[in-house]
Amino acid sequence: MSVKTNENWEPKILAFCCNWCTYTGADLAGLNRMKYPENVRVIRVPCSSRVNPQFILRAFQKGCDGVLVCGCHPGDCHYATGNYFTRRRFMLMQRLLEYNGIDPKRFQAKWISGSEAAKFRDTVTKVSAEIKALGPNTKFAEPHFTEGGDK
Amino acid sequence: MALSEKDIELKIREEAKKALATGEVSCVIGWTTTRFPDKMKPFFAETEAECDELVWNKYCINGTAKYALDDRYPSKKFAIIARGCDSRAINRMLKDKQLLRENLYIIGVVCDGKENPICEECQHKNPLTYDVLIGEPVPEQIDEKRFAEVEAFEKLSPDEKYEYWAKQYDKCIHCYACRNACPACNCVECYADQYRTGWQGKASDRIQNQVYGLTRAFHVGDRCIECGECERVCPMGLPIMRQTRKMLKDINDLFGDYECGMPDDAMPVLGGYTLADPDEFM
């Protein structure tokens, strides 16, 4: 069975959100009862600079179809400078992954502040749609995830 | 007038002896012969007599610098015969605080290339850091094709790229030879050996090898001195430099001219930032 043609297939998308901005923004989206696709799971981190690029590799390896890293806008970091490091790390990471055959849409980063609930919703919706269009991640995942995709 | 190979060899021996004679140096790291005329091996000359076994010819291809890490807490100095690449390796480890400059006596030798394909791309034939220099400095060339291979590869489709790397990592036997040779891989304990944290599986399958390959590229990418030791020692012939060069190319494109192993104070790219960095995540 080809998973790609399965209309019921839902991608698994992991979002690392910094506690001070994006996680707050996501909470605000909830408070405002905004709606977005169910296929995004959030991992809370104190700062986007806490996200080790190896976490992203791990997610792909374990069968995630897409990964999103979100933090405060540059200049607004709760820890003053963390997201500047995030910015460098993940611009390079994205390019390295693309170079290894992974579509850059599968790994994205975005600045979303605590008040930008709508931006969180829109980002998640857009990423979700993009990854759904790309189909399951077969390139990097451990073999048993590539066959069938269902657990 | 350029020194002949033999002249240099004699000078190396002379300087090695001088270094040992000071009493501050425990051994001189260089090369000596093997039973194959076209293979030289790394050699640690500890006595004056052993100094005469040091050789210099176009088969002296092993990097010498990383052997200094064999003893991280030496009681005496190491003397290192350093070509341009070795001096950059030394600078790498100095900046990573894995070596102390006062523990090193660097015998720089101007190198006109060895029987090693990477030497054709060499941008630093003259040692950048040394205590004594053998040979007249030669004009440096700029390798116009430094990123040509990467650029060509970037043009492939995602599937082609993936297929290429899949084939490569299928070959990989997860032996860590690249890590052991690399002057930038200088951690006391590699992340890949920390099974409890679970960064990395031990198995040698495509996925684990890919994870290792990419993680390593990311760990050394902003510190790679482009000596090519990783590829040289790889028993399976993986194009390992192609990953790190990609990182270097992107760094050059995004953050300005960048070359590692220089004798300056610049932090590796991932250890710093500027407010003017490009931003793609708005």
Add this chain to the structure above:
Amino acid sequence: MARIGVFICHCGTNIAATVDVEAVAAAAREFPNVAFATTYKYMCSEPGQAMIKESIEDYNLDRIVIASCSPRMHELTFRKMLKGTKINPYMLEIANIREQCAWVHTDRAKATEKAIDHVKMAVAKVGKDKPLTTSTIPITKRALVIGGGIAGIQAALDIADAGFDVTIVEKEPSIGGHMVMLDKTFPTMDCSACISTPKMVDAGAHPNITLKTSCEVEKVEGYVGNFEVTIKEKAKYVNHDLCTGCGLCQTKCPTKVPSEFNQGIGTRPAIYIPFAQAVPSKPVIDPTCCLKLTKDKCGICEKVCPLQAINYKDETKYTTEKYGAIVVATGYELVDWAKMYPEYGGGKYADVITGLQFERLVNASGPTEGHIVRPSDGKEPKDVVIVKCVGSRDQNKGKSYCSRACCMYSAKHAHQILDKIPGSNVYIFYMDVRTPGKGYEEFYDNTRADGAQYIRGRVSKIFKEGDKLICKGEDTLLGKQVTVEADMVILATAMEPAANIADVAGKLGISIDSDRWVTEAHPKLRPVETQTGGVFLCGTCQGPKDIPDTVAQAGAAAAKVMALLNHDEMETSPMISSVDQTKCSGCGYCVEVCPYKAISLIQVPGRDGNRKVTKTVADVNSGLCQGCGCCAATCRTGCIDLKGYTNEQILKEVDALCQ
């Protein structure tokens, strides 16, 4: 083996309406190490909390997951609850199934599936939680105020009145700052010295306040509650313990140099008390112009001093003291307009003066005893031009910002001239008149009623012809060029931060903006705090402002300091970085990325095989670390890790999601 309890909250119907909580509980029971799972209507309520506590006992749980609202909502509530149980408060993870699940989805099946995933991730993470204890750090109940202007004095007095020791460090020989130079204060026209000198005297006499004049901060170490500050005391060449401040020395000193306090109008001797009301009212010797110290001649002051208080061999001294809090009140300086505006004569005309120079001219205790006269020839000026925004609102030549106080003090100057010199004319060239303050607009009205001519336009050139200074401007309301032949010109020069602010900020680890003003932690909600814990700010070091705003801000900063010093010790978050020093390579990259300078490289004894060696490894200062985790992601070895968000935990979370 961990024994995990999972508690799923209905939150009334907030969660339960969209998520099948029972299905989540059922799924949770199947996760490894889950010993117990249940649901409840309101987990955060009293009975809910009681139920959790009972379950911990009943099922011998050693860690729990609560699936409920956002951890930003009730994580602290549940931590507090755990304090009364055998479980450490940090053996807790919250799965957010309300804000980020139930409220944002409508498809019940999919929402339930997502909730299960969130619980699964939390279970995976909690399995690797370790008990953490908040450590407490003692607080040194003393405050340091950097800068002895009105901001520093006010902050120090407020803190000292609350019973804490305060030290004021002032780089000049006397406290007082700019306010004491001023003649009158707008809009009430009360005498500036009359209201500020009593405060100076109070500060000097307060039992809890130590004045350190002629001093600068040399080094700052430590962290909130525990700063170790090295203070550099410049040589005064006068023993202030012996000196009674009789002032004989300064009357005998043969040297005369321009007086800083009088802004170059008038002179002072080499041994001098900066001004009559100075605190401390004792002289110092200026080593750059003293004949004895520069040429080894003279020595008169030593001879005339009845108490032998003069000491030419005095040297710079350094002292190190501990403080719990620091207030930055370094104030402002006027920009060097002469460099910026050659078209205004670039400083070559003595009668083109700054507002601050005018303050000294008009001040009864100033060099002219309050007579407004031209510095060049001592004549009384009849036609005076005031030029506003000299250096302010000028991207090209000066600063882009508005200096805020100039509109008002220019009006005050106009009023004073019109008042003191009968028949005089004052022309004020302005762009906008900004009077946002109580009584300010009325003051502006009165100044116009006094006869001040306001001309809307920026002066283009000031040049001299004969005795007159010709000011060329445009009256932009008429659209015509206008020329005023003035006897004196007063420039309302822009404020800029103290010259050494970057240096001070660097020592304190606080940030400054592109105009070098100190950045507050939050422009609206944390206006007197800085990014560094325990360091506060007030006055014009943060931005141009007038005296009322400065004093108000000083009080606010003092209140923050008092709130901090009121505690004997403070809790630090245990969720900070720590280093596995056995694995650390000592490369120091974590040191570079840390925004709080919390990581340093230290030497520790270690082993290399059988040898005993000294290793260089990273070390985290728990007082400084704020727990961002940037270091953890930088470390290639993974030996520096963030407690509560360890590498292992996040990897487990990722794995759990994908299983």
Add this chain to the structure above:
Amino acid sequence: MEKILNRKEGKLLAERIAREADVKLHECYQCGKCSAGCPMADAMDLMPRQIVHLMQLGDMTEVMKSKSIWLCASCHTCVERCPHSIDIPTLMEKSRMEAQRRGICAVRDVRLFNDIFMETVRGFGKSQEVILEGAYNVTSGHFFQDMKNVPKMLQKEIVRPELNQVNAVNEVRDIMKECEKGGANR
């Protein structure tokens, strides 16, 4: 008077001119320092500041009708003293070119002088001060302007009768022809 441009076109034109002159019109807060220092301001019907303000409003009709754009001496005093370094001479120059293109000219003599100047350059490759002055006086009707100085000039050998000419004068003519192609001249 007839409106040559409607508001919207004026706005677009003003924006284009500002862009070409690398000026951000909004930055001007009308302090008037430009006009205060302008040597020609007395002769101008609109202050340089007002020119900028009209451009902010998009009223290019007024700008192009004004004498000011013709009287600007391009001395650049205004730019150097402006708090925002607004390049008024370039705004004036570009407005002047636009006005010429539309056949508007509020100061006939200035245009006349410039035209004659360029024609002498076209004729000889270099400017000829005597011919220039003479031709200008004749065409403008100011017959006796500066004529008092002529005898003295001749007497003191300040001007000589011979003409200076570029050998490759065709090259200069070609350059002029090429540049005038797009009708920028008129």
Add this chain to the structure above:
Amino acid sequence: MKKFAYFPGCSMDSTAVTYKASLEYVAGRIGLELKEIPDWNCCGSTAAHTKNEKLAYSLAARNIAIAEDTYPDLDIVTPCAACYSRLAYAKHAAEDEFTRQEIERIIKRPFKGKKEILNFLDVFSQEDVMQACKENMVRDLSGLKIACYYGCLMSRPRKITKAEDIENPMQMDKIIELTGATAVEWDFKTECCGASHQVDAPRQSRPLIERIFRNAKANGAQAIVTACPLCNMNLDMREKEINEMFSKKYDIPVFQFTEILAIGMGAGAKTSGIHQHFWPAFDLINGVLRANFGKAGK
């Protein structure tokens, strides 16, 4: 000593006789070699850029292009402030690659626009040139009070001229003080004299001249010194008219700075050109020289 590619400009061949004579004399004395750019053309002056930007750049660029071809190693120097400004503008325009190529197309010559464009104040304030001038001084002009008038185009706009101080430049002051004369401090060094409008808008631009005389006089100057043929002619030729028009009695001769240097170096009245002034200048110089004659020293 030093060589430059020399762009005289149209005025040098007509009205600026005194400048030409004195410049040639001084250059000869200190060994400054000026290589005239062959077959140069008018820089376009103010008229060209009033009418057509492309034309303004192209006319000036043709001269630079010829100099690039003929004297690839020499910097270009020009005596006229307007020419200087136009050439410098063309060079500035060439920084934009698109514009540079467009200019090349129009002038049908290769045009790099990398050459340094200098005016004679730049040249004479170079240290070695100053030194050479100093060594060649034979007369003492002490007591002569001079207002150095720089005009607009030598200093503005800053992005073109890269001038350090545009309100109070000092280059010329230092140069003329080599002769012993005093450069007075005054305020109209770089105020516009309105030269470009003196023909086509005389009524409006005459007052610009008057204010320069007024400020120079107010600050005690006996003479004004310029470094541009246009400024010089404008002030010198119209001084009489100004006096009539404004009922003033200014008696301020206007010199080129090279004239002052030439006099200092011993040039006679004819060589230095002072007999060709509109406003008589001979008496002032003669008086100063007489007063200093016999004084110890030179």
